[in-house]
Amino acid sequence: MAQLDTIIHQPVRLRIMASVVTLELDEQVDFSTLKKLLDVTDGNLGAHISKLEQAGYIVLEKTFVDKKPRTFVKATGRGRDAFTDHVTALQDIITRPEPK
């Protein structure tokens, strides 16, 4: 039976993972775009992304475009698997029979 992932279960991190797993396997999303879409501050997003990176669920790539720094975020295979297991665990909770 799939288990809930305590790292992913946090509301902001759940939304981060929900977003990045929709991309193609080698596709990355810009940090600023993610921030706007999730409606969080730089610091808030940065802290949660750092946590997910430490867990090995996402990777960051920092680059320069027109001499301005840009950070791209991508889900790892491990992160995709962990997210899938977490979703399965949530679905299992809904479908399990209520205790009498």
Added chain:
Amino acid sequence: MNVTSEEAQAGLDVIQETQNRFKKAIASGYTSHLLILWGLIGFFGFTSLQISPYWGGLFYACLDIVGIILTILIARHWPTRSASQGDTSQQMKRIWPALLIYALIWAWILKPSDPMQACVYVCTVCGFVYVLIGILCRVPFMFWLGNIITLLILVGYYGLPTYFYAWTALFGGGTVLGTGLYIRRWR
């Protein structure tokens, strides 16, 4: 971790809503900027052709050069990219062979031999590019936009040849511009 079924359902709802918003926003990305840019270029370009085919053609060529430069600048700030391809999308590379085949077959059928036919040819090929982007990049509105533009161009060419340029300015450029303004709200 104890999670009730209501909390689990709320979590799944958040995931669904987040993914829907994310996909829409990424699909529109800076596409809205490009559609607004080329919609304006199409509108003013074809309007100038209707007024004066010679000077309008020169004006339109200048607008196209400006459009290409701005398109390159916009593309450098795209919100997503393929890690293995740098800033170039895998899906976009698959467009070229299909586009080449379409362009050759359509040129053989249409046989553009005057400026108006050349306009029809270029506009319908652009429409096909939108259709391909819609299919390969899974962006439904681009698929429909491409088909609608192609249909409107052909209606204008065969139905209103005297006012073809004005028709294309309004319904070709205008449709592209309107779509860009509409999807801008998704960001």
